[in-house]
Amino acid sequence: MTLDLGYALYVSVVCTFFGWLTYGMHGFGLTYPVVCGPLVGLLLGDMRTGIIIGGTLQLVYLGVVGIGAAIPVNATTATTVSTALCIITGISMETAVALAVPVAVLGQLDRMLAWTLNTPLMHIADKYAEDAKYKPMVRLTYVGSLIFWITEFIPVFLCIYFGSTFVATLNDNMPAWVTNWLSASTGMLPALGFGMLFSMMYKPRYIPYFIIGFVLCAVFKGSLLSVALIGVAAALINFGQSTNARKKGAN
Amino acid sequence: MEHEVIKLSRKEFLQPMWRITIFPMVTINYERFQTLQYFSALAPLLEKLWPNHEDRVEAARRHMAFFNTTPGLWLAFIMGITVATEEKAANTDDLNEKTDLLASVNVVKASLMGPLAGIGDSLGATVSAIYLAIASSIALSGSFFGAILCLVCFNLYNLGLSYVTYQYGYNKGMEFLTDVNKSGTLDKLMDSACILGMMAVGALIPSWVGFDLSQEIMLGDYSINLQTQLDGILPGLAPLALTLLLAWCYSKKISSLKLVVIIFIVALGFSLLGF
Numbered sequence: 001m002t003l004d005l006g007y008a009l010y011v012s013v014v015c016t017f018f019g020w021l022t023y024g025m026h027g028f029g030l031t032y033p034v035v036c037g038p039l040v041g042l043l044l045g046d047m048r049t050g051i052i053i054g055g056t057l058q059l060v061y062l063g064v065v066g067i068g069a070a071i072p073v074n075a076t077t078a079t080t081v082s083t084a085l086c087i088i089t090g091i092s093m094e095t096a097v098a099l100a101v102p103v104a105v106l107g108q109l110d111r112m113l114a115w116t117l118n119t120p121l122m123h124i125a126d127k128y129a130e131d132a133k134y135k136p137m138v139r140l141t142y143v144g145s146l147i148f149w150i151t152e153f154i155p156v157f158l159c160i161y162f163g164s165t166f167v168a169t170l171n172d173n174m175p176a177w178v179t180n181w182l183s184a185s186t187g188m189l190p191a192l193g194f195g196m197l198f199s200m201m202y203k204p205r206y207i208p209y210f211i212i213g214f215v216l217c218a219v220f221k222g223s224l225l226s227v228a229l230i231g232v233a234a235a236l237i238n239f240g241q242s243t244n245a246r247k248k249g250a251n
Numbered sequence: 252m253e254h255e256v257i258k259l260s261r262k263e264f265l266q267p268m269w270r271i272t273i274f275p276m277v278t279i280n281y282e283r284f285q286t287l288q289y290f291s292a293l294a295p296l297l298e299k300l301w302p303n304h305e306d307r308v309e310a311a312r313r314h315m316a317f318f319n320t321t322p323g324l325w326l327a328f329i330m331g332i333t334v335a336t337e338e339k340a341a342n343t344d345d346l347n348e349k350t351d352l353l354a355s356v357n358v359v360k361a362s363l364m365g366p367l368a369g370i371g372d373s374l375g376a377t378v379s380a381i382y383l384a385i386a387s388s389i390a391l392s393g394s395f396f397g398a399i400l401c402l403v404c405f406n407l408y409n410l411g412l413s414y415v416t417y418q419y420g421y422n423k424g425m426e427f428l429t430d431v432n433k434s435g436t437l438d439k440l441m442d443s444a445c446i447l448g449m450m451a452v453g454a455l456i457p458s459w460v461g462f463d464l465s466q467e468i469m470l471g472d473y474s475i476n477l478q479t480q481l482d483g484i485l486p487g488l489a490p491l492a493l494t495l496l497l498a499w500c501y502s503k504k505i506s507s508l509k510l511v512v513i514i515f516i517v518a519l520g521f522s523l524l525g526f
Binding site for chain 2: 022023024025026027028029030032033034035037038039047048051052054055056058059062073098101105115116117118119121122125126128129130131132134137138140141142143144145148177180181182183184185186187188189190191192194195196197198199200201202203206207209210211212213214215216217218219222224225227228230231232234235236238239242243
């Protein structure tokens with residue numbers, strides 16, 4: 001199947017928009033897979049697929065956050081592109097989630113490129129600063145935003161325009177063991193997100209809370225929201241106690 | 252030189268906050284990160300405060316010095332302090348005081364950006380992980396409400412709190428900081444958020460990690476279903492073990508990308524074995 005060029009452009013603009021928001025403006029929460037997945041689905045006429053892929057990828061990338069100066073993998077563009085490819089080509093959701101992995105890395109690379117291309121703007125701004133030319137300096141920020149759009153758009157368009165043909169052909173000739181393999185992999189991927197989160201927050205004294213949360217869900221089949229509420233209660237107790245202890249210590 | 256006091260209107264006062272909150276990282280780069288963005292958020296206010304050419308040049312130079320911190324409420328807080336200091340400096344007649352105040356602008360920015368980024372990045376990650384986990388479990392049941400929950404929480408935390416911290420920074424700025432360090436409020440907040448976060452992670456594992464070993468294994472005429480055996484010990488044991496193993500690998504500085512590749516390889520092994 002070949003994609004109509006106009007439609008490919010429309011899809012690419014939709015997919016780029018959410019990834020661009022991350023740096024090109026402000027996320028407003030729209031850059032999270034759980035949000036941009038459904039919205040891309042809505043714009044391409046299959047919201048349900050977007051909701052499920054977005055939810056799955058959100059769990060995979062739960063631990064992905066920018067810490068310090070490092071650029072994290074691009075979970076947003078990974079979600080938008082794999083949702084779009086899933087809707088366009090009709091591949092299974094497991095395959096789409098697996099596709100997100102390379103796209104996320106590609107999307108990380110294009111942001112590194114944008115960060116590099118933005119560097120000369122500093123030196124132009126320094127020159128303007130010497131003459132107190134504020135307006136041109138502010139205008140440079142639009143250039144920065146545009147750089148993020150261009151670097152995000154080109155790989156997305158290539159993925160959508162050429163990727164859809166490639167993925168559709170691949171999908172038609174997919175042997176059963178590959179399908180099994182992909183669904184096994186994507187089932188295990190959320191463990192990585194949780195694992196990253198776990199090691200980020202880990203302190204020995206949090207282990208009891210981890211155990212309580214696990215057992216309430218695994219054994220007593222509690223819903224996540226109910227367990228989270230117990231977590232809120234535990235957090236509040238802890239906060240109150242440490243405040244009281246400090247007050248007593250002060251007296 | 253005598254000059255009249257420059258008063259900021261409410262709109263002018265709030266403008267830098269909106270500009271830096273809505274466009275925090277547009278010109279982010281490897282050399283000076285958010286620097287230019289911080290300056291352009293302030294630009295209209297600086298033009299109003301500093302009518303003289305020399306002062307404007309100085310102000311532009313001042314804010315072109317390296318700056319980078321966590322966007323959102325933390326950035327807005329520092330912005331609040333900057334605005335208060337610049338305004339005070341522009342309205343003082345004492346030249347020494349003006350020099351001191353302006354020198355303190357960058358000192359405050361530089362000394363706050365590191366610690367606040369440290370707290371901001373990890374607290375933000377913990378807080379967002381909690382609502383994102385809940386949001387995705389709602390989404391996986393096929394409901395759009397997950398996305399709405401995420402949008403509401405994110406914007407309350409980032410936009411809503413920016414509005415609060417900016418004004419706090421402007422009014423109480425330095426006072427608040429010394430106070431917080433004394434009472435350790437932020438540490439306690441972080442601690443309590445981690446408790447909630449750890450409980451949520453524990454709760455997520457059994458439902459959302461798909462690690463199923465339910466294929467029958469034949470040993471002669473004796474068949475074992477590994478999954479039934481494991482469930483007999485503790486439901487969700489396999490996902491738990493997998494998650495803890497990955498957490499351990501990650502804490503040993505194995506990159507997440509490498510771990511993804513390893514997961515795919517292990518899954519290939521399992522699927523070839525017929526699981």
